[in-house]
Amino acid sequence: MTSIYQQQLSLFMIVYIKLALTIKNANAFEYAHPKINQNILIEPHSIYAYPGETVQFPCIVSKQFDATVTWCWNDFCTLGKAQLLRHEATHDGLISIYQYAAYPKFRLSINERLNHYNLSITDVSDKDEGIFQCQIQRTMRAHEARSERVHLTIVAPPMDRPKLLLPIMPLKQGQSTNITCVSSPSKPASELILYKNEEIINSELSSATYVYELDKDTNKNVTKLIYTIDDPDSSWHNAVVKCKQIYEFANNPQLYVIAKLNVYYKPRARIESQNRSPLNVNSTATFRCIVHGNPEPQLKWFANSMDLASLTSPTINIPLSKHVHNHSIGCTAINSVGMTNTSIRLLIRYPPTFIVRPPKFVVVDLNSKSSLKPTILRCIVDSYPRSKITWHRYGEIIAKGLSFNLENITKREQQGIYSYRIETEGFETIKNDFIIYMKGKPLIYIQESKQYSRLFECQVYSSSPILRITWRLNDQPIESSDQLSISTTCGDYSCISKLVYNYPRIIPSSKTLNRLSCIGENEFGIDQSRLYQMNTSDDPTMILLSIILSTFILIIFFSAVAVYCCCRVRRIRKRHKCLNNKKLPVVYDEHYSINELIKEVGSLRTCNTSMNNTDKLSLQMDSTDHLLTTSFNNHNTKTVLDNLSNESSTNSSGFHSKSTTTIFNNEYSPRLPETVDLKFSGIYPLYTYHIK
């Protein structure tokens, strides 16, 4: 019984000793081989190689001492036995080169110290292609590690140029179509670039798709580029499409193929000025309609929406006048695909003509309560560009716009001379005076004539007949004699009395200050002008002397001033010239600019303000009820005026006639081959064009 116990004890002790030894051993092992995380420090990369080359995939690792490193080829990881070929001594240490028995071209270069496990393949060929991977086996204490799966590809350059697959020509505008370019088979795939007239177009990703296919026969790659032309327009007509094939592993020239497209597209049309010299009064403007299209389009002209069907020549002649202002001239181009219209608008610069001219004499009756009392004066002109109208008193602007309200003219001091100005860009400003007269005593102005010496004028205004006009010198009435003559002429509501004297004999010698005044009388009473003071000297010789002296001084002064002014005026004129040119409207078109027209506008110097037809307007004033009536010779303007009177007077700019009467007498002659005249009735000065 005890022996069994002793046996058991000794067995237990042996087990204990063995266990203790193992633990000790394990500690010693751990000390010699520290635990290392396994990973691949330098991985292999895909390789493109020419047949016959030697390639090497590196694999430098960090691993447990007992882990093995293997290479897989096409996921086949047991390449079989490898036998040592030789050792090579390098400065990095000893390199052992092994050769796989089953694959003699596959060799391992191993540097144990640095953990290099490189795989090299000599004399590569298509058969060696595939996927390669380096792996570190799992051990008791570490996970396995794997490199990327990398390719070995044996390059095969394309043997031919690419091919363009085009749809049937002609292409039609608006119909989407595909252009396909197919590369010649190669390995790896070639790249394709598509050009339209030498401009790369396949960069627009939305309209280009790439497809890679494997050519079964040769086991090579084929690239297809499909480009979709969403809307083949005129820009594609006659466009040269080029497809270039680029293969990166060969120096052989880039191969390409080209083709020309043919597209049926909607015509395009534009109107171009053919005027080489500045347009003038009575001149005829020539325009050409330039059309493009495939098939070749037919051309037609129209004017203000009128179809001039038989006018098919590409040029049109338009006599310019005020009557063609704001008319549109257009041309239509038609082919089997569609129709395009283009038009220009002629804007003719013409000077202002009166439609409603303000009266020269306005009577305000402060006592009358009649509703017929004139409360608004109008100045309405027709011009292009529109005129700016301002109303003035003592040189200051008191109102703007085409009407002037008399509502606040309520005091006698407010009667007198007023004026209005009509300013029109490119034309001279028109400035006219008018009189506002408060019904009652006469309104009298006295002035010395600026043109003639020894002439005084007395202007007497009155709405009722003027009974008498008398002159007074130093409060003494004077009358016609052989030294002075007084003459009076009367118009509708004013008289002018002129006093011419034979200086100095009428001037009493005792007085140095002579006061001249003029007195008018009507049914409401008499009124006197302000006193005109004639500042004269007694002695005529003194006067003569001072005149000679002052003349002499003046001559010196003026010659100095003249020199200065000459230069200044020249400078101002120059500046004016520029200013005028700048102000003239610029001609442009949505699609293109017509430099010719701009030139013509720039050279316009016509400032014709002939207002001949103003005589046709006459003004009548009924002094009993103060109703302003205006009568016109021209019936058309009368209608315009009627329309106007309904309009509010707040419109601040000049009136522009909307009348569209009598524009065309279409007397063109379609037999002329190149140019055709389109005649408009009436000739007026022309000024500019504006293209819409």
Ligand SMILES: *[C@@H]1O[C@H](CO)[C@@H](O)[C@H](O)[C@H]1NC(C)=O
């Ligand atoms: C393994 O390949 C790497 C990278 O190409 C290289 O630096 C190293 O020298 C090679 N080692 C051996 C033993 O061939």
Ligand SMILES: *[C@@H]1O[C@H](CO)[C@@H](O)[C@H](O)[C@H]1NC(C)=O
């Ligand atoms: C053009 O190619 C695309 C594919 O890229 C296809 O969906 C489309 O139908 C093709 N269009 C024509 C007109 O062939």
Ligand SMILES: *[C@@H]1O[C@H](CO)[C@@H](O)[C@H](O)[C@H]1NC(C)=O
């Ligand atoms: C070549 O074609 C094959 C099969 O379609 C494809 O897997 C491979 O990625 C292609 N190669 C290139 C470089 O496009």
Ligand SMILES: *[C@@H]1O[C@H](CO)[C@@H](O)[C@H](O)[C@H]1NC(C)=O
């Ligand atoms: C324009 O033509 C009219 C009529 O033929 C003529 O009276 C006028 O003098 C011409 N004006 C100019 C500037 O040539």
Ligand SMILES: *[C@@H]1O[C@H](CO)[C@@H](O)[C@H](O)[C@H]1NC(C)=O
């Ligand atoms: C073009 O002008 C012609 C003639 O004036 C007209 O009949 C047609 O409707 C116009 N077409 C377009 C697209 O404006």
Ligand SMILES: *[C@@H]1O[C@H](CO)[C@@H](O)[C@H](O)[C@H]1NC(C)=O
């Ligand atoms: C030309 O006429 C059109 C209407 O036909 C009008 O809208 C436009 O304002 C006019 N332009 C000028 C400068 O008179």
Ligand SMILES: *[C@@H]1O[C@H](CO)[C@@H](O)[C@H](O)[C@H]1NC(C)=O
């Ligand atoms: C007349 O004067 C009144 C008061 O000053 C003013 O409100 C009104 O706008 C004036 N009317 C005109 C037409 O100037």
